[in-house]
Amino acid sequence: MSEFFNQYFDFNFMGEHFGEVFDAFLKNLLIFVVAGALALTLGLFLALLRQLPGKKFMPLRAVTIAYIDVFRSIPILIVILLISGGLPYLEFIPKDIRIPHWFGQPDPYWYGVLGLTLVYSAYMAEVYRAGIEAVPGGQVEAARSLGMSHGQAMRHVVVPQAVTKIPAPMLNELISLLKDTTLVSVVAFGEAALIAREIQAETFNASAYVLAGIMFLVITLPMARLVDKLIKRNQGKITRGSHIEVA
Amino acid sequence: MPEPMVKLEGIHKRFGQLEVLKGVDLDVAKGEVVCILGPSGSGKSTFLRCVNLLEPPEQGEIFIEGHDICKGPGSGTGAESWELDFVRQRVGIVFQQFNLFPHKTALENVTLAQEKVLDRSRAEARAKATELLERVGLGDKLDQYPERLSGGQQQRVAIARALAMDPHVMLFDEVTSALDPELVKEVLDTMRELAEEGMTMIVVTHEIGFAREVADRVVFMDGGVIVEEGPPAEVLENPREERTKQFLGLVLDR
Numbered sequence: 349m350s351e352f353f354n355q356y357f358d359f360n361f362m363g364e365h366f367g368e369v370f371d372a373f374l375k376n377l378l379i380f381v382v383a384g385a386l387a388l389t390l391g392l393f394l395a396l397l398r399q400l401p402g403k404k405f406m407p408l409r410a411v412t413i414a415y416i417d418v419f420r421s422i423p424i425l426i427v428i429l430l431i432s433g434g435l436p437y438l439e440f441i442p443k444d445i446r447i448p449h450w451f452g453q454p455d456p457y458w459y460g461v462l463g464l465t466l467v468y469s470a471y472m473a474e475v476y477r478a479g480i481e482a483v484p485g486g487q488v489e490a491a492r493s494l495g496m497s498h499g500q501a502m503r504h505v506v507v508p509q510a511v512t513k514i515p516a517p518m519l520n521e522l523i524s525l526l527k528d529t530t531l532v533s534v535v536a537f538g539e540a541a542l543i544a545r546e547i548q549a550e551t552f553n554a555s556a557y558v559l560a561g562i563m564f565l566v567i568t569l570p571m572a573r574l575v576d577k578l579i580k581r582n583q584g585k586i587t588r589g590s591h592i593e594v595a
Numbered sequence: 596m597p598e599p600m601v602k603l604e605g606i607h608k609r610f611g612q613l614e615v616l617k618g619v620d621l622d623v624a625k626g627e628v629v630c631i632l633g634p635s636g637s638g639k640s641t642f643l644r645c646v647n648l649l650e651p652p653e654q655g656e657i658f659i660e661g662h663d664i665c666k667g668p669g670s671g672t673g674a675e676s677w678e679l680d681f682v683r684q685r686v687g688i689v690f691q692q693f694n695l696f697p698h699k700t701a702l703e704n705v706t707l708a709q710e711k712v713l714d715r716s717r718a719e720a721r722a723k724a725t726e727l728l729e730r731v732g733l734g735d736k737l738d739q740y741p742e743r744l745s746g747g748q749q750q751r752v753a754i755a756r757a758l759a760m761d762p763h764v765m766l767f768d769e770v771t772s773a774l775d776p777e778l779v780k781e782v783l784d785t786m787r788e789l790a791e792e793g794m795t796m797i798v799v800t801h802e803i804g805f806a807r808e809v810a811d812r813v814v815f816m817d818g819g820v821i822v823e824e825g826p827p828a829e830v831l832e833n834p835r836e837e838r839t840k841q842f843l844g845l846v847l848d849r
Contacts, residue, residue, distance in 0.1 A: 489649055490694035490753075494708035494760055495683040504707060508698050 358555040365547050365556050372543035373563045376529040379457065379539065383464040384525055388518075390465065391472025392507075398473065399480060401498055412473075419470035425531050428463035432456065432535040460532030468525050475517045479510030516578040523568050523575075540564075598661045600625045600795045601686075601764055606645055606655035608638075615641045616652065617819040623764070628796045630806035630827070633816035634842055639799045642816065643766050646797065647686040648677050659685055660763065684712075687757030688766040691773050693749045695741040695756070701728060702737040705756045713760065720759075727755040731785050747778030751785055758789075765789065767798040803846055807831050815839045 397412040419427070435446050436455070448458040483506050491501035533542035540560040547556040599622040608616040615638045623629050633639045644650040646657065648664075657664050657677075664678045696704050705724035709715045715723070728737055731751040741749050750770055757765060767786065771779045783805050790796055790809050800806060806813050806827055813830040815823045815838075823836045834840045 484692075484694075486690060486692050486694035487696065490690065490696070490756075491708070493647060493649065493683060493686075493688045494756070495680065495712040496708055500711050504711060505696055509696075512698070 354553070356554050356558050358553060361551070361553055361555045362559045365559065368543055368547065369540055369556055369559050370563065372538055373540040373560065375457070375537070375539045376526070376564075377567075378453075379460055379464065379529040379532055380522075380526045383461045383468060383529070384522055386461070386465040387468035387472050387525070390469035392476050394469060394473035395476035395480060396502060396507075398477060399502065416470045416473050419467050420474070422467070424463060424467050424528055425534060427467055428460060428531060428534060431463050432459040435459070454537070456532065456535040456537035459535050460529070460537055464525060464528060464532075468521065471521050471524075472518070475514050475521060476510065478517065479514035480506055482513045483509045513582070516575045516582065519571055519575045519578070523571050526568060526571075527564060597624065599623055599658070600627070600660060601646060601797070602656075602658040602661075603642075603646065604656040604658075606642065606652045606657075608641055608645060608650060608652045615819055616645070618655075619816075619819070619821055621814065621821070623795060623797060625795055626793045627811045628790045628794075628798065628809055629812050629814060630810040631797065631799045631814045631816055632801070632803070632806060632842070633822075637816045638819040639816045640768055643688075643768050643797060643799045646764075646766055647688055648679060648682050649688070651677055657682075684760070685763045686766060687760055687762030687764070688768065689750070689753050689757055689770045691769040693741070693746070693753045693773070695749050695752055697741050700738050700740055701733060701744065701752045704741070704752055705759045708756070709759050723759055724755070727758050728752065731755050732781070745778060746774045747781045750774065750778075750782045754782075754785055754789075764795045764797065767796065767800065769799055769801065771800070771802060801846065803831065803843070815842065817842070 394412055394416060398409055398416070400409060432455075435441070438446055447455045449455060450458065487505050487509065488501050491505040492498070496504070529539060530541035532539055533545070536542070540563060541557075544556040544560040548554055601621070601623040603619065603621045606616050606619040607614070619638070619642055621629070621642075631639045631643065641650055645652045645655075648657075659682060662678075662681060664682050695701075696707065699707060702721065702724050705727060706717070706720040709720035709723060710717060725734070725737060728734060731754055733748060733751055733755070736744060736748060736752075741752070744752065753770075770786075771782050774782065779802070783802060786796070786798070786805070787809050798806075798810070808827075810827050812824060813827045814821055815830060815834070815836070817838050823830055823834060823839045830839065831843065834843060
């Protein structure tokens with residue numbers, strides 16, 4: 349049994365390597381914050397494109413739906429590999445873009461951010477869509493009857509209500525995103541999983557993995573608890589809401 | 596005879612296989628109050644929603660203040676074929692389910708479209724909204740969210756919200772049907788006052804008493820057509836058509 353603990357839970361070992369793993373974990377957080385913000389923004393944009401009315405916007409809606417379906421269906425790892433394994437060699441693209449070193453971050457960082465943003469914006473678009481579709485149709489009818497354009501109705505009436513209906517699924521996606529930042533290790537970006545792996549390879553001790561896992565847990569577990577709370581609170585709201593609608 | 600405020604000719608509307616409106620004509624004069632009665636499924640609500648193009652008809656002509664709001668020659672089939680802006684600036688509507696914006700206070704419900712659509716300043720919109728909400732008896736509820744208002748109060752906010760856009764015609768789509776009985780009167784009183792002030796109104800309702808008292812004309816619809824129309828005294832007291840008699844018998848016998 350002590351062999352098991354020494355392999356996975358060697359606290360002295362964790363203490364020795366804490367600094368290294370923690371520095372790497374901060375990089376995961378940095379990917380998470382940037383890709384998360386981009387995915388939340390782009391996802392809303394996609395969801396709104398998908399809601400555009402009329403025949404005129406049919407092609408745009410079709411492209412949007414295709415984008416969402418494709419990126420929801422490909423493994424993130426492959427998306428990241430597609431970017432890192434091709435983009436740098438497309439010589440018709442300016443070098444600053446195909447091999448970006450913006451804000452002092454190396455190109456693997458940006459390939460990871462781009463890959464995660466592409467995929468998670470598709471996920472987020474679906475979450476927003478659920479929120480938008482949960483807003484009763486009468487709301488749009490009322491807004492349009494008052495002379496508001498489709499865009500105004502979306503901006504002032506639908507989206508403000510939609511976002512109050514989706515914090516729980518949104519947080520769930522963000523939890524997944526944080527965990528999926530470890531996939532960026534595949535392009536040799538020194539985040540927590542990669543650094544832990546290097547430590548393991550040198551020492552044949554897996555405690556660095558556990559240490560990295562604990563760091564994720566410290567952030568994601570409270571988020572998961574928050575999701576539960578939001579769902580409970582929302583159920584209360586729905587019960588009250590339906591009562592009002594009947595009255 | 597002066598130009599009718601609203602003129603609808605040969606309105607047809609179908610939902611898939613179901614033909615809901617089978618050629619409906621209606622003229623409404625300025626200042627006139629027309630009540631549309633009929634059993635559920637008669638097409639009366641759909642017809643009303645055709646007037647402001649919430650349900651654009653597949654066939655037929657609509658004139659608002661003499662202006663043909665159909666864009667192309669003949670009739671269009673989709674919302675794109677109609678002059679939506681022209682209609683929505685002149686026609687207000689109040690719904691059965693109120694459809695107030697739940698994330699906005701009573702006052703904000705009434706100011707939002709004024710600011711965004713009519714480009715009124717915040718101060719101007721607030722002054723107008725306050726005046727209207729006072730007029731419908733809600734001067735003390737300006738900062739309440741709809742959730743905190745009774746159904747009757749919500750419906751009066753909805754009326755104020757529509758009036759804030761200075762409509763020339765008001766549509767009422769069964770506005771008391773979702774209300775508890777004791778709250779119906781306050782909404783009908785508000786509508787009665789509006790009628791007395793000379794507003795042109797088309798009212799789809801089950802309130803026979805209101806129709807008898809307030810309407811200049813009563814229209815009875817069934818099966819997607821107008822069966823009978825005329826002054827309330829005639830249609831309600833001495834209906835000519837068998838279907839009207841049947842319906843009134845069922846409604847008044849309660």
